[in-house]
Amino acid sequence: MRLFHFLKFLTINNFSRYCLKIVKVHIIWITIICIIYFNWRFKKLDFMAIPYPPAVIKFNTSAKYLSSNLASSSQLGNNIFEIASLYGLSKHLNRTPLFFIENGYHKKMLDNLRKTMPRLMEKFRILNGSVPRSISETKFQRACCLHKSPWSLEKNRDEYLHLSGKYYQSWKYFPNMRNELIEFLNPTSIQIFGNLPISDDQNHVTCVHSRRGDFVEYLFYASDPKFMKNAVTFLNENEKVGSRNRKIVLFGDDLNFLETYFSDAVLSTDVGKNAEYYISQNPPIDDFLYSKNNCDVVLITAPRSTFGWWIGYFSKGNKVYYLDIKYTGDHIFESGGLIASDFYPSHWTPLKFASANSFTVVRS
Numbered sequence: 001m002r003l004f005h006f007l008k009f010l011t012i013n014n015f016s017r018y019c020l021k022i023v024k025v026h027i028i029w030i031t032i033i034c035i036i037y038f039n040w041r042f043k044k045l046d047f048m049a050i051p052y053p054p055a056v057i058k059f060n061t062s063a064k065y066l067s068s069n070l071a072s073s074s075q076l077g078n079n080i081f082e083i084a085s086l087y088g089l090s091k092h093l094n095r096t097p098l099f100f101i102e103n104g105y106h107k108k109m110l111d112n113l114r115k116t117m118p119r120l121m122e123k124f125r126i127l128n129g130s131v132p133r134s135i136s137e138t139k140f141q142r143a144c145c146l147h148k149s150p151w152s153l154e155k156n157r158d159e160y161l162h163l164s165g166k167y168y169q170s171w172k173y174f175p176n177m178r179n180e181l182i183e184f185l186n187p188t189s190i191q192i193f194g195n196l197p198i199s200d201d202q203n204h205v206t207c208v209h210s211r212r213g214d215f216v217e218y219l220f221y222a223s224d225p226k227f228m229k230n231a232v233t234f235l236n237e238n239e240k241v242g243s244r245n246r247k248i249v250l251f252g253d254d255l256n257f258l259e260t261y262f263s264d265a266v267l268s269t270d271v272g273k274n275a276e277y278y279i280s281q282n283p284p285i286d287d288f289l290y291s292k293n294n295c296d297v298v299l300i301t302a303p304r305s306t307f308g309w310w311i312g313y314f315s316k317g318n319k320v321y322y323l324d325i326k327y328t329g330d331h332i333f334e335s336g337g338l339i340a341s342d343f344y345p346s347h348w349t350p351l352k353f354a355s356a357n358s359f360t361v362v363r364s
Ligand SMILES: *[C@@H]1O[C@H](CO)[C@@H](O)[C@H](O)[C@H]1NC(C)=O
Pocket: 052, 053, 128, 129
Protein backbone atom coordinates (compact mmCIF):
# COMPACT_ATOMS: atom_id res chain seq x y z
CA MET A 1 0.00 0.00 0.00
CA ARG A 2 2.75 2.34 1.00
CA LEU A 3 4.66 1.72 -2.20
CA PHE A 4 1.55 2.46 -4.19
CA HIS A 5 1.17 5.78 -2.46
CA PHE A 6 4.78 6.56 -3.02
CA LEU A 7 4.58 5.80 -6.74
CA LYS A 8 1.45 7.87 -7.01
CA PHE A 9 3.25 10.65 -5.29
CA LEU A 10 6.14 10.31 -7.77
CA THR A 11 3.94 10.45 -10.84
CA ILE A 12 2.19 13.50 -9.52
CA ASN A 13 5.26 15.27 -8.40
CA ASN A 14 6.78 17.24 -11.26
CA PHE A 15 10.04 17.71 -9.47
CA SER A 16 10.52 13.96 -9.15
CA ARG A 17 9.74 13.50 -12.81
CA TYR A 18 12.44 15.97 -13.63
CA CYS A 19 14.90 14.08 -11.40
CA LEU A 20 14.11 10.77 -13.08
CA LYS A 21 14.74 12.30 -16.50
CA ILE A 22 18.17 13.52 -15.41
CA VAL A 23 19.06 10.08 -14.01
CA LYS A 24 17.97 8.40 -17.28
CA VAL A 25 20.11 10.72 -19.39
CA HIS A 26 23.06 10.03 -17.12
CA ILE A 27 22.58 6.28 -17.32
CA ILE A 28 22.77 6.49 -21.11
CA TRP A 29 25.98 8.51 -20.91
CA ILE A 30 27.56 6.20 -18.34
CA THR A 31 26.70 3.19 -20.51
CA ILE A 32 28.32 4.80 -23.57
CA ILE A 33 31.45 5.67 -21.60
CA CYS A 34 31.67 2.12 -20.21
CA ILE A 35 31.34 0.60 -23.69
CA ILE A 36 34.12 2.83 -25.03
CA TYR A 37 36.36 2.06 -22.05
CA PHE A 38 35.97 -1.73 -22.21
CA ASN A 39 36.38 -1.67 -25.96
CA TRP A 40 39.68 0.16 -25.49
CA ARG A 41 40.82 -2.18 -22.72
CA PHE A 42 39.88 -5.22 -24.76
CA LYS A 43 41.85 -4.03 -27.79
CA LYS A 44 44.88 -3.37 -25.59
CA LEU A 45 44.73 -6.81 -24.11
CA ASP A 46 47.47 -8.84 -25.78
CA PHE A 47 46.46 -12.51 -25.56
CA MET A 48 49.88 -13.66 -26.77
CA ALA A 49 51.51 -12.06 -23.72
CA ILE A 50 49.32 -13.79 -21.11
CA PRO A 51 51.72 -15.92 -19.04
CA TYR A 52 51.31 -19.70 -19.11
CA PRO A 53 50.99 -21.47 -15.73
CA PRO A 54 54.39 -22.13 -14.11
CA ALA A 55 56.39 -25.01 -15.57
CA VAL A 56 56.79 -28.13 -13.45
CA ILE A 57 60.47 -28.55 -12.60
CA LYS A 58 62.41 -31.06 -10.55
CA PHE A 59 65.09 -30.17 -8.04
CA ASN A 60 68.12 -32.19 -6.97
CA THR A 61 68.53 -33.55 -10.49
CA SER A 62 72.35 -33.50 -10.29
CA ALA A 63 72.39 -31.36 -13.46
CA LYS A 64 72.83 -27.59 -13.74
CA TYR A 65 70.68 -25.48 -16.03
CA LEU A 66 70.82 -22.09 -17.73
CA SER A 67 67.89 -20.01 -18.93
CA SER A 68 67.08 -16.36 -19.50
CA ASN A 69 64.36 -13.85 -20.12
CA LEU A 70 63.79 -13.51 -23.85
CA ALA A 71 62.61 -10.72 -26.15
CA SER A 72 60.30 -13.28 -27.67
CA SER A 73 58.05 -10.81 -29.51
CA SER A 74 61.05 -9.50 -31.50
CA GLN A 75 61.88 -10.73 -34.98
CA LEU A 76 63.84 -13.76 -36.15
CA GLY A 77 67.30 -12.10 -36.21
CA ASN A 78 66.93 -11.09 -32.55
CA ASN A 79 65.61 -14.56 -31.65
CA ILE A 80 68.65 -16.29 -33.17
CA PHE A 81 71.04 -13.99 -31.28
CA GLU A 82 69.45 -14.89 -27.93
CA ILE A 83 69.44 -18.61 -28.58
CA ALA A 84 72.96 -18.75 -30.08
CA SER A 85 74.32 -16.71 -27.16
CA LEU A 86 72.58 -18.81 -24.51
CA TYR A 87 73.89 -21.93 -26.20
CA GLY A 88 77.43 -20.48 -26.21
CA LEU A 89 77.10 -19.40 -22.56
CA SER A 90 75.73 -22.79 -21.52
CA LYS A 91 78.73 -24.52 -23.10
CA HIS A 92 81.10 -22.12 -21.36
CA LEU A 93 79.37 -22.63 -17.99
CA ASN A 94 78.92 -26.36 -18.52
CA ARG A 95 75.17 -26.13 -18.02
CA THR A 96 72.16 -27.50 -19.91
CA PRO A 97 70.30 -24.72 -21.76
CA LEU A 98 66.60 -24.46 -20.92
CA PHE A 99 63.81 -22.81 -22.88
CA PHE A 100 60.70 -21.93 -20.87
CA ILE A 101 57.63 -21.44 -23.07
CA GLU A 102 56.37 -18.53 -20.97
CA ASN A 103 53.59 -17.26 -23.24
CA GLY A 104 52.28 -17.19 -26.80
CA TYR A 105 55.22 -15.12 -28.06
CA HIS A 106 57.70 -17.66 -26.67
CA LYS A 107 55.75 -20.39 -28.43
CA LYS A 108 55.92 -18.49 -31.72
CA MET A 109 59.65 -17.85 -31.24
CA LEU A 110 60.24 -21.54 -30.59
CA ASP A 111 58.25 -22.55 -33.68
CA ASN A 112 60.19 -20.10 -35.89
CA LEU A 113 63.53 -21.26 -34.53
CA ARG A 114 62.62 -24.91 -34.98
CA LYS A 115 61.91 -24.14 -38.65
CA THR A 116 65.12 -22.16 -39.11
CA MET A 117 67.68 -23.90 -36.89
CA PRO A 118 66.09 -27.15 -35.68
CA ARG A 119 69.34 -28.72 -34.52
CA LEU A 120 70.20 -25.72 -32.39
CA MET A 121 66.83 -26.01 -30.64
CA GLU A 122 67.48 -29.70 -30.02
CA LYS A 123 70.31 -28.63 -27.71
CA PHE A 124 67.72 -26.99 -25.42
CA ARG A 125 65.47 -28.65 -22.89
CA ILE A 126 62.00 -27.26 -23.52
CA LEU A 127 59.64 -26.65 -20.61
CA ASN A 128 56.03 -25.72 -21.26
CA GLY A 129 55.25 -22.97 -18.76
CA SER A 130 56.51 -19.80 -17.09
CA VAL A 131 59.58 -19.69 -14.90
CA PRO A 132 58.35 -20.87 -11.45
CA ARG A 133 58.67 -18.53 -8.48
CA SER A 134 61.03 -20.99 -6.82
CA ILE A 135 63.71 -19.92 -9.32
CA SER A 136 65.21 -16.52 -8.60
CA GLU A 137 66.55 -14.21 -11.28
CA THR A 138 70.25 -13.43 -11.60
CA LYS A 139 71.12 -9.98 -12.98
CA PHE A 140 73.00 -10.18 -16.28
CA GLN A 141 73.10 -8.36 -19.66
CA ARG A 142 71.49 -5.00 -18.97
CA ALA A 143 71.88 -3.64 -22.54
CA CYS A 144 71.15 -5.24 -25.89
CA CYS A 145 74.35 -5.15 -27.82
CA LEU A 146 77.44 -5.64 -25.76
CA HIS A 147 79.37 -8.47 -24.17
CA LYS A 148 79.42 -9.04 -20.40
CA SER A 149 82.10 -11.34 -19.12
CA PRO A 150 80.40 -14.45 -17.69
CA TRP A 151 82.96 -14.76 -14.88
CA SER A 152 80.36 -13.69 -12.30
CA LEU A 153 78.19 -16.62 -13.44
CA GLU A 154 81.01 -19.16 -13.21
CA LYS A 155 80.92 -19.01 -9.41
CA ASN A 156 77.15 -19.50 -9.28
CA ARG A 157 76.24 -22.99 -7.98
CA ASP A 158 72.42 -22.71 -8.32
CA GLU A 159 70.80 -25.69 -9.96
CA TYR A 160 68.67 -23.34 -12.07
CA LEU A 161 70.47 -20.20 -13.21
CA HIS A 162 67.91 -17.84 -14.75
CA LEU A 163 69.27 -14.57 -16.18
CA SER A 164 67.42 -11.26 -16.14
CA GLY A 165 68.78 -10.00 -19.48
CA LYS A 166 67.55 -10.08 -23.06
CA TYR A 167 68.94 -9.76 -26.61
CA TYR A 168 72.59 -10.87 -26.01
CA GLN A 169 73.67 -9.29 -29.30
CA SER A 170 77.39 -10.01 -29.30
CA TRP A 171 79.35 -12.59 -31.27
CA LYS A 172 81.61 -12.87 -28.22
CA TYR A 173 79.01 -15.09 -26.54
CA PHE A 174 79.57 -17.71 -29.25
CA PRO A 175 83.21 -17.31 -30.35
CA ASN A 176 84.65 -19.84 -32.82
CA MET A 177 81.22 -21.40 -33.32
CA ARG A 178 80.50 -20.19 -36.87
CA ASN A 179 80.84 -23.61 -38.53
CA GLU A 180 78.69 -25.27 -35.90
CA LEU A 181 75.96 -22.61 -36.14
CA ILE A 182 75.94 -22.77 -39.95
CA GLU A 183 75.47 -26.53 -39.72
CA PHE A 184 72.43 -25.90 -37.51
CA LEU A 185 70.61 -24.13 -40.37
CA ASN A 186 67.76 -26.33 -41.51
CA PRO A 187 69.26 -28.49 -44.25
CA THR A 188 65.90 -30.05 -45.11
CA SER A 189 64.27 -26.78 -46.10
CA ILE A 190 63.51 -26.90 -49.82
CA GLN A 191 66.30 -24.84 -51.29
CA ILE A 192 64.57 -23.15 -54.17
CA PHE A 193 65.94 -19.66 -54.55
CA GLY A 194 63.83 -18.81 -57.61
CA ASN A 195 65.66 -16.78 -60.18
CA LEU A 196 68.59 -15.77 -57.94
CA PRO A 197 72.09 -16.33 -59.40
CA ILE A 198 74.29 -19.16 -58.14
CA SER A 199 77.83 -18.34 -57.03
CA ASP A 200 80.21 -20.48 -59.09
CA ASP A 201 83.14 -20.05 -61.48
CA GLN A 202 80.84 -18.02 -63.79
CA ASN A 203 79.20 -15.72 -61.27
CA HIS A 204 80.40 -13.70 -58.28
CA VAL A 205 77.54 -12.72 -55.97
CA THR A 206 77.41 -9.61 -53.78
CA CYS A 207 74.50 -9.62 -51.33
CA VAL A 208 73.15 -6.26 -50.19
CA HIS A 209 70.86 -6.18 -47.17
CA SER A 210 68.57 -3.21 -46.57
CA ARG A 211 66.03 -2.46 -43.88
CA ARG A 212 63.41 0.29 -43.83
CA GLY A 213 59.99 -0.60 -42.39
CA ASP A 214 59.83 -0.20 -38.63
CA PHE A 215 63.39 1.18 -38.45
CA VAL A 216 62.07 4.46 -39.85
CA GLU A 217 59.43 4.45 -37.10
CA TYR A 218 61.84 3.50 -34.24
CA LEU A 219 64.37 6.15 -35.34
CA PHE A 220 66.92 3.43 -36.00
CA TYR A 221 69.05 4.23 -39.01
CA ALA A 222 67.17 2.89 -42.05
CA SER A 223 68.99 2.13 -45.29
CA ASP A 224 69.92 5.22 -47.29
CA PRO A 225 69.71 4.69 -51.07
CA LYS A 226 72.76 6.93 -51.71
CA PHE A 227 74.85 4.79 -49.37
CA MET A 228 73.56 1.57 -50.93
CA LYS A 229 74.41 2.65 -54.47
CA ASN A 230 77.80 4.18 -53.70
CA ALA A 231 78.84 1.29 -51.44
CA VAL A 232 78.12 -1.10 -54.34
CA THR A 233 80.38 1.12 -56.49
CA PHE A 234 83.05 0.87 -53.75
CA LEU A 235 82.76 -2.95 -53.73
CA ASN A 236 82.94 -3.12 -57.53
CA GLU A 237 86.21 -1.19 -57.37
CA ASN A 238 87.69 -3.04 -54.37
CA GLU A 239 86.55 -6.65 -54.72
CA LYS A 240 88.40 -8.42 -57.52
CA VAL A 241 86.25 -11.04 -59.25
CA GLY A 242 88.52 -12.02 -62.16
CA SER A 243 86.56 -12.99 -65.26
CA ARG A 244 83.41 -13.86 -63.35
CA ASN A 245 80.18 -11.91 -63.91
CA ARG A 246 79.22 -9.60 -61.08
CA LYS A 247 75.75 -10.25 -59.72
CA ILE A 248 74.11 -8.16 -57.01
CA VAL A 249 71.29 -9.64 -54.91
CA LEU A 250 69.21 -7.23 -52.83
CA PHE A 251 67.40 -8.24 -49.64
CA GLY A 252 64.99 -6.02 -47.74
CA ASP A 253 61.62 -5.56 -46.16
CA ASP A 254 60.49 -2.77 -48.53
CA LEU A 255 60.07 -3.98 -52.10
CA ASN A 256 58.77 -0.62 -53.28
CA PHE A 257 61.92 1.09 -51.96
CA LEU A 258 64.22 -1.42 -53.70
CA GLU A 259 62.32 -1.23 -57.00
CA THR A 260 62.39 2.57 -56.92
CA TYR A 261 66.16 2.81 -56.51
CA PHE A 262 67.16 -0.29 -58.47
CA SER A 263 64.68 -0.12 -61.32
CA ASP A 264 66.67 -2.56 -63.51
CA ALA A 265 66.54 -5.32 -60.89
CA VAL A 266 64.54 -8.48 -61.55
CA LEU A 267 62.66 -10.32 -58.83
CA SER A 268 63.57 -13.81 -57.65
CA THR A 269 60.08 -14.75 -58.83
CA ASP A 270 60.70 -13.46 -62.41
CA VAL A 271 61.76 -16.90 -63.60
CA GLY A 272 63.92 -16.98 -66.72
CA LYS A 273 65.04 -13.34 -66.63
CA ASN A 274 68.74 -12.55 -66.51
CA ALA A 275 70.14 -9.32 -65.06
CA GLU A 276 72.90 -7.75 -62.99
CA TYR A 277 70.62 -6.88 -60.04
CA TYR A 278 68.13 -9.21 -58.36
CA ILE A 279 65.67 -8.74 -55.50
CA SER A 280 64.98 -11.69 -53.20
CA GLN A 281 61.33 -12.36 -52.47
CA ASN A 282 62.13 -15.59 -50.60
CA PRO A 283 61.26 -16.37 -46.97
CA PRO A 284 63.89 -15.59 -44.28
CA ILE A 285 65.12 -19.15 -43.86
CA ASP A 286 65.79 -19.38 -47.60
CA ASP A 287 67.65 -16.06 -47.50
CA PHE A 288 69.98 -17.51 -44.84
CA LEU A 289 70.52 -20.70 -46.86
CA TYR A 290 71.03 -18.66 -50.01
CA SER A 291 73.68 -16.62 -48.23
CA LYS A 292 75.40 -19.73 -46.88
CA ASN A 293 75.66 -21.14 -50.42
CA ASN A 294 76.03 -18.06 -52.60
CA CYS A 295 76.93 -14.73 -50.98
CA ASP A 296 80.63 -14.16 -51.77
CA VAL A 297 80.45 -10.66 -50.27
CA VAL A 298 77.79 -9.13 -48.01
CA LEU A 299 77.00 -5.45 -47.56
CA ILE A 300 74.90 -4.42 -44.52
CA THR A 301 73.33 -0.99 -45.03
CA ALA A 302 71.18 -0.73 -41.85
CA PRO A 303 73.87 -1.41 -39.24
CA ARG A 304 71.45 -2.28 -36.41
CA SER A 305 69.58 -4.95 -38.41
CA THR A 306 70.11 -8.35 -36.81
CA PHE A 307 68.67 -10.09 -39.88
CA GLY A 308 71.35 -8.37 -42.01
CA TRP A 309 73.92 -9.38 -39.38
CA TRP A 310 73.03 -13.08 -39.75
CA ILE A 311 73.01 -12.85 -43.57
CA GLY A 312 76.62 -11.68 -43.16
CA TYR A 313 77.57 -14.21 -40.49
CA PHE A 314 76.23 -17.21 -42.43
CA SER A 315 77.61 -16.06 -45.81
CA LYS A 316 79.65 -18.28 -48.11
CA GLY A 317 82.53 -15.81 -48.44
CA ASN A 318 82.50 -14.64 -44.78
CA LYS A 319 83.49 -11.26 -46.19
CA VAL A 320 81.26 -8.57 -44.78
CA TYR A 321 81.08 -4.78 -45.16
CA TYR A 322 78.76 -2.57 -43.12
CA LEU A 323 77.93 1.08 -42.65
CA ASP A 324 79.88 2.30 -39.61
CA ILE A 325 77.30 2.87 -36.88
CA LYS A 326 79.29 5.90 -35.59
CA TYR A 327 77.89 7.95 -38.47
CA THR A 328 74.23 7.04 -38.12
CA GLY A 329 73.10 8.89 -34.97
CA ASP A 330 71.82 5.58 -33.56
CA HIS A 331 70.45 6.33 -30.08
CA ILE A 332 71.34 2.92 -28.60
CA PHE A 333 74.94 3.31 -29.79
CA GLU A 334 75.15 6.92 -28.54
CA SER A 335 73.85 5.91 -25.11
CA GLY A 336 76.43 3.11 -24.79
CA GLY A 337 74.02 0.20 -25.32
CA LEU A 338 75.97 -1.05 -28.34
CA ILE A 339 79.74 -1.57 -28.32
CA ALA A 340 80.84 -1.80 -31.96
CA SER A 341 83.67 -4.29 -31.29
CA ASP A 342 81.28 -6.57 -29.35
CA PHE A 343 78.58 -6.42 -32.02
CA TYR A 344 80.59 -6.55 -35.28
CA PRO A 345 83.19 -9.32 -35.74
CA SER A 346 86.68 -7.82 -36.08
CA HIS A 347 87.25 -9.12 -39.62
CA TRP A 348 84.17 -7.27 -40.94
CA THR A 349 84.91 -3.92 -42.66
CA PRO A 350 83.16 -0.66 -41.69
CA LEU A 351 82.40 1.88 -44.45
CA LYS A 352 81.32 5.53 -44.43
CA PHE A 353 80.79 8.53 -46.71
CA ALA A 354 84.13 10.24 -47.54
CA SER A 355 83.09 13.56 -45.96
CA ALA A 356 80.12 15.74 -45.07
CA ASN A 357 79.88 17.00 -48.64
CA SER A 358 80.85 13.84 -50.53
CA PHE A 359 78.69 10.79 -51.01
CA THR A 360 81.67 8.70 -52.15
CA VAL A 361 81.91 5.61 -49.93
CA VAL A 362 85.26 4.75 -48.34
CA ARG A 363 86.63 2.53 -45.57
CA SER A 364 85.88 3.96 -42.14
C1 LIG B 1 51.55 -25.75 -22.97
O1 LIG B 1 50.87 -24.96 -22.05
C2 LIG B 1 49.80 -24.21 -22.60
C3 LIG B 1 49.26 -23.26 -21.54
O2 LIG B 1 49.04 -23.91 -20.34
C4 LIG B 1 48.75 -25.15 -23.16
O3 LIG B 1 47.69 -24.40 -23.74
C5 LIG B 1 49.39 -26.03 -24.21
O4 LIG B 1 48.49 -26.99 -24.67
C6 LIG B 1 50.62 -26.75 -23.64
N1 LIG B 1 51.31 -27.43 -24.74
C7 LIG B 1 51.77 -28.68 -24.61
C8 LIG B 1 52.46 -29.24 -25.81
O5 LIG B 1 51.66 -29.33 -23.59
